[in-house]
Amino acid sequence: MKKNKTQKLMLKDKLLKNVRGILICTIIALSLLAGIALQISYDSSAFEKRQNFDTEIKTAVDSLISALTVNYQRYENGEITKEEALASSEEIVRNTRYNNGNGYFWADTADGLCVVHMNPDYEGTNRLDAVDKKGTYYIRNVIKAADNGTNFSEFYFTKPNVNGIFKKRAYTAKFEPYGWYISTGNYYDDINKAILTLRFKQSISDIILILVSILSVLIGTKQLNKVISKITEPLTTVTKRLHMLSQGDVYSPGSENITETDETGILANAENNLIKQLQIIVEDITVNLSKISSGDLRISTDKAYTGDFIPIQKSIKDITSYLNEVLLSINQASNQVRGGASQVSDMSRTLADGATEQAGVIEELSASLDEVSYHVEKNTVSVDKASDYIRQINDKSREGNEKMQSLLAAMENIERTSKEIGSINRTIGAIAARTNLLALNASIESARLGNEGKGFAVVAEEMRQLAGQSAAAVNDTETLIETALAAVANGSQNTADTAEQLVKITDMINEFKDIMREIDSESRQQNNELKEITQGIGQISGIIQNNVAAAEECSAFSEDLNTQAVLLFENIDKFTLIENM
Incomplete structure (x- = not known):
């Protein structure tokens, strides 16, 4: 007791x-x-x-x-x-x-x-x-x-x-x-x-x-009280400020009124420098995280980080730089996908209109062979034009598929980087745990040393509290990283689904291209063999029906792709990026 x-x-x-x-x-x-x-x-x-x-x-x-x-x-x-x-x-x-x-x-x-x-x-x-x-x-x-x-x-x-x-x-x-x-x-x-x-x-x-x-004891005690008060008052001031700092108070003034040049003055000066450094770092991190939370990735960490805080500054720069690069690539790819989807949709509508027009031509062919011949030649021209459009659509679809593969690789890279950040965060948590263990050992050693070691018990307790706060911060960071990983996983799944749809569209375009080549061959055969026009009309009627169905299906797929591209662009557009990276 x-x-x-x-x-x-x-x-x-x-x-x-x-x-x-x-x-x-x-x-x-x-x-x-x-x-x-x-x-x-x-x-x-x-x-x-x-x-x-x-x-x-x-x-x-x-x-x-x-x-x-x-x-x-x-x-x-x-x-x-x-x-x-x-x-x-x-x-x-x-x-x-x-x-x-x-x-x-x-x-x-x-x-x-x-x-x-x-x-x-x-x-x-x-x-x-x-x-x-x-x-x-x-x-x-x-x-x-x-x-x-x-x-x-x-x-x-x-x-x-x-x-x-x-x-x-x-x-x-x-x-x-x-x-x-x-x-x-x-x-x-x-x-x-x-x-x-x-x-x-x-x-x-x-x-x-x-x-x-007795007089010597009284006078000595009085003088001793003055001397010890002069020594401990600055230490008390510094201790109170460090206690406030351990509770998260960074912006309160430090112990700047301590002007001694001895160890207490050195301690107070070190405390003031620490508080100023933490104020700079906390303010810089707060501003940059606020920008990131609002979607603005145009951040800069030009504040003077020192000592073990320099890796934090570098990590912030690396994270924002990488996010800027990846999201900018996704933004560009989404623009291209949206443009390609719009072109595919337009071409599909054009193809459907052409098929309808061909159906009208077949009805007119039954009334007049001359008019049928005219329409056959017109169909030949239209088929050539459609073939060109199909080739363009095929090229754009292949290019969109390549962009989606790049997007998938970028999302995987984000996921891997997030996991690496999680590993670094766990390392920081391990360091905090070791710091807590060191603080506990320091408390045990101070208790073992008795009166000579009791002066260090306060410092050991402060180390333990700082280690606990670091561990709490690590847990919060891990929660944010896990949320980011979940979001990246969701984005990766959506991107993979979009890439799969692009592959299907490419296959359908190739099938449509084959059909158009068949139409071209039939049209040329009808132009050379007008005697078989009746049979050719029947064949053309069947082919046109297939073309209408294929065009409608292609139009539906192109509309869905366009919707997904617009959604991806809207999500990317929430971030303000550095365009010249």
């Missing part, structure tokens, strides 16, 4: 959370290090303070012994007597003070006799067996410390002008001329007061360090 909440945070919140955590940890670590350093420093100061107290009493004893030595040298030099030297030495020990008058000295002999003490109650008493409140023979320890060279000893003793027994640390050195053990010491409560002052200063320093750390 916590991981999901972290994933839903925006980049600014993630950066602020992580960097703030690092900042706090760093400040805590530095504070701990500083605290440890302060602790070590104050511990060292406390140790030095204790050492200073030891040094102070050692120096005091050494100084006192130096003074006693000087005094004893005066006796040795004969300046004073032995008694005066001894008395003077006692006064020196008794009256010498240090540490603002708080430090004093006393002297004991090896057998425990107190020779000199600031407290007259102790002078002249033997304290060798004296013990403190812990049961320690402190005088023995003092003498022992001086003899073995350790010099320092600890015991509990009274404190001048203060009630109670206090722990004391003493330093003892032996003055050899008199055998005195000169001692002085510091009370531990005085030492602890000095160390307590240091500890109080240490506590003040710790409090200041904590306050400075």
Whole structure:
């Protein structure tokens, strides 16, 4: 649940959370290090303070012994007597003070006799067996410390002008001329007061360090928020615009107000260039597809396509160029077919009129042989003329059949090209699927990398959405191609039917041509053999009847061909083509 909440945070919140955590940890670590350093420093100061107290009493004893030595040298030099030297030495020990008058000295002999003490109650008493409140023979320890060279000893003793027994640390050195053990010491409560002052200063320093750390966290967090906001605000702007772009919004302005020269500025500039390029391409494709949907194939793709968009521009050009070429050929063929069908229809009507006229001639022949001869000669001329027309019709029919075969080949080429386009479209669909798979893998990798990879999860999601939109566009394109293939298949079937009708018309024209040759032969025979005119008239009557039926059938076929040609021309005329291709 916590991981999901972290994933839903925006980049600014993630950066602020992580960097703030690092900042706090760093400040805590530095504070701990500083605290440890302060602790070590104050511990060292406390140790030095204790050492200073030891040094102070050692120096005091050494100084006192130096003074006693000087005094004893005066006796040795004969300046004073032995008694005066001894008395003077006692006064020196008794009256010498240090540490603002708080430090004093006393002297004991090896057998425990107190020779000199600031407290007259102790002078002249033997304290060798004296013990403190812990049961320690402190005088023995003092003498022992001086003899073995350790010099320092600890015991509990009274404190001048203060009630109670206090722990004391003493330093003892032996003055050899008199055998005195000169001692002085510091009370531990005085030492602890000095160390307590240091500890109080240490506590003040710790409090200041904590306050400075807290203030550093607050100020650092505030400054960090400003810095991260400055970094993430352009990214947020670019992300929102790219999200709008993924939803199909191409024409909204880009992030042109971002003027930074760092990576965010480079990203914003790339986004602006992408949007401008897409605006150009979408506008160009929209205009050209609108023209195609309205039947206007006079399109141009002169916009500046770049990168992977260049094949799209080339495909549009190739498709429109090929459609122009094919439809223009169909248009020309339909014009020729329509013209040929009109001629066949006219010739069929002419042939029917001629057959009717021949029937009238046969009726007149029964009344007059001269008139029959005249009509026979006229029939011969008409047959020659009809033969010429039949040859022309046959040539036009053959030419129309060839054009229809070319039209069939062109329609098959359109169908094959549409299938190739469908194959390319499926390839694009496969690329979209692979892009979707790559986006999914990128999402998995970003989740596996944790916080370091979460910044890429947004980009991976955008890739997945773009792949989905590409797949949808591919499906729409496949639907359009399938519709086009169905239309081409229908046109191919109609063209094949028309070609079959042209073949039938050609066969009928050839049959009619044979009949006309037979009429010509009969007419010439009637002209040479008028004696057989009755029989010839009967034959001519039968032939004329056949001619009338053939002419009517040919006229019907020519009318049907003309209708199909007009329909084909009307469909082709819906497209506006480039005539000079």
